[in-house]
Amino acid sequence: MDAACAIEVRDLSVRFGGGAAASVLAVDNASFTIVPGEFVSLVGPSGCGKTTILNLLTGLLAETPEGEARVLGKAPRPGNPDIAYMLARDSLMPWRTALGNAVYGLEVRNVAKAERKARARALLARVGLGTFSDKYPKALSHGMRQRCALARTFVLDSPVFLMDEPFGALDAQTKLQLEDVLMDLWSADRKTVVFVTHDLAEAVALSDRVIVMSARPGRILADVPIDLPRPRSIRALQNDPRFHTLYGRLWGLLEQGMAGHVH
Amino acid sequence: MSISTLVSIKGAPASSRHRRGAPDHEPAGSRRSHARIRSHALRAVPVWLRHALFIAALIGVWELAASQGLLDPAFFGRPSGIAAYLWKGFVTDGTLWRGYTLAGAVIAFVGGSVCAVATGLLFMVFPGFHRASEPYLTLLNAMPRIALAPLFLLWFGLGIGSKVAVGFSLTFFIVLSATVAGIRSVNSDHLVLPKALGATPRQVFTKVTLPSAVPVIFSGFRLGLIFALLGVVGAELIAAEHGLGQTLAYLQSTFSMDGVMGLLFLLAFLGLGITSLMNRLERALLDWQ
DSSP: OOTTOSEEEEEEEEEESSSTTTOEEEEEEEEEEEOTTOEEEEEOSTTSSHHHHHHHHHTOOOSOOEEEEEETTBOOOTTOTTEEEEOSSOOOOTTSOHHHHHHHHHHHTTOOHHHHHHHHHHHHHHTTOGGGTTOOGGGSOHHHHHHHHHHHHHTTOOSEEEEESTTTTSOHHHHHHHHHHHHHHHHHHOOEEEEEESOHHHHHHHOSEEEEEOSSSBOEEEEEEOOOOSSOOHHHHTTOHHHHHHHHHHHHHHHHHHHHHHO | OOHHHHHHHHHHHHHHHHHHHSOSSSOSOTHHHHHHHHHHHHHTSOHHHHHHHHHHHHHHHHHHHHHTTSSOHHHHOOHHHHHHHHHIIIIISOGGGOOHHHHHHHHHHHHHHHHHHHHHHHHHHOHHHHHHHHHHHHHHHHSOGGGGHHHHHHHHOSSHHHHHHHHHHHHHHHHHHHHHHHHHTOOTHHHHHHHHHTOOHHHHIIIIIHHHHHHHHHHHHHHHHHHHHHHHHHHHHHSOSSSHHHHHHHHHHTTOHHHHHHHHHHHHHHHHHHHHHHHHHHHHHOTTO
16 A cells, blocks of 8 residues: 555445345445545535544444555554544533543543643643633533534644544534634644535535545545635635635535435 | 422522633523523522521411410420420430431441442443342342341341441442443443543543543432431331430330421431532532533
């Protein structure tokens, strides 16, 4: 496999449910590569296997897939220090303060206490929660909790970020704000990101490339480069005609995928 | 004992605590501001004063009814007599300060809780053991424990041992089921991240499972302490050398209704004191809730 790739997925098929007759094909022969520093979104209708691919890369998938997947040249496994994983819901631990949540990953990775606190505080300040570090999640709004979850993910400083619909549960306004926060964090040192979403606008606004998947069984329909200039302001993009052209194109591709499934 | 009472005692301070914690510019719920206005209006008349007036009126009516012969003091006692009994017990001869009952309840509670939490953790580590012992535990728990008191009296004697045994047998099962429920209630979302990060089972247990189980276990403690008191008093009622239950049984058999009523109030306040103590402790320990 190519060592220059951050992520390499080749001829990947994932089948759920073991037995041949009752099993469901979730991912069908998917192949793609991602180079270091690239921000790539996986989009597709729900159930298209995008989260399955992410879980596979994180090492959380119980099923044994066909084909191959590599993260920085290594087979996926849980606890891979090269990966920072961000879940769909904020899933902050309510018994920990914002700071306590932000240090959690470093705690598991046995980073010294003083260092992990300093790093977490710095990240909380960058996501705009500097003055809320001693607050418990119950005292934070949805947007603030997701900011905290971003801090918890980026504090790990891993070369690869895998994000599973991190802003899926937010209202439109808050979502745009959080996307800008994510762009700020990412632009600072441009790590590799695989971003799963069903929101096409989000995918276009954030990514260097968008991989469009079909409805189940998930096949890759298209791999679309997003040539919008960086640095981007997500809110400014909302009025940019190029943004809407790309959005329209992707929407067309996604519609084809859905239609193929229904008929 | 009523659970709704516990909840309402617990609920009032919790909401005010919540208000303090919320950031001003992004309120977690705007409904709270209405609640603030309403509770402000209520606060104009002190709640304690209204309670005091209500209780004074109740005692007055009781005393009047007793003195007018509407309520037979031989069956219901009378407030002045109850006050005299409590005064004698607490001030003149001090017999009510001996604390046999409370000591028994505390020992039963601590012993029962420690064993229950330990068993709960054992169940978590050995799920097979849990499955195997569950039917027996269910059977034991279904047994009316107070009916075991005569047996415990035979085994552990008339002294504090048999009282502790009854209290223990009640507390143990309450705290055990709370511990098991607490460990089971861990949010699966909270387990995904440690798994992705490659946390060891020990890290998952100490940093996720246990802290998330603590509130449920604590509600078991709260209930367990009340039931420890119930067990001890119940066993004392049946046969004992000392204790509030023993005194209660004696007074009842001699038709000293003022004493019986006095002790019932005392037990109620003891239970209330225990509950509010546990609530304070919970608020201090579980500030994040």
